[in-house]
Amino acid sequence: MLTLNAVTHLTKIFNKCLTSLHFPEAWKRAHVLTFPKPNQNHKLPDSYRPISLLSNIDKLYEKLLLKRIKTHCEDNSIIPDEQFGFKEKHSCTQQLLRVTNKIVHGFSVKHFTGGVFLDVRNAFDRMWHQGLIAKMIKSKFPDYLISIVHSFLTNRTFQVRVNQILSNVGVIQAGTPQGSLLSPTLYNI
Secondary structure, three states, X not given: OOOHHHHHHHHHHHHHHHHOOOOOHHHHEEEEEEEEOOOOOOOOHHHEEEEEEOOHHHHHHHHHHHHHHHHHHHHOOOOOOOOOOXXXXXXXXHHHHHHHHHHHHHHHOOOOOOOXXXXXXXXXXXXXXXXXXXXXXXXXXXXXXXXXXXXXHOOOEEEEEEOOEEOOOXXXXXXXXXXXXXXHHHHHO
């Protein structure tokens, strides 16, 4: 639990970030840990799942931004109801039930039912920054949110930790960090 003094200072910092349309550089460095995927050849880099450890203050700021982004998405029906990945109150079980009901209804009226299922590999790693910003502009997000998301995406850095050794600092050219609160919603947009 934070003291009232700490909450007051964080509030001032977050308000200043919002008014200056800024995402601080210090919050954009990720320490990446890798975890082996099951049943994979652990000699290959693709056999590991990266998780970004991010600043706790960053996560608080992201939570504040996420609430505003989700509100805009819901108010403007930006993410379709049929999208179940990375959405609250939308589970795999509910999606399977929805698809099953469509198939059963199709059988009952003698219609064919087809389906297309996508499993996007490295979805967060491949997110195109300029495409996301263009989509946010087209979806009429408030200018301040677009600017802050742009700031969130640019000049991000990372270091990979293997055992107790940190790699050199790398620059992220595309994608969003695994472990970021904003990543799933930005991907859906």
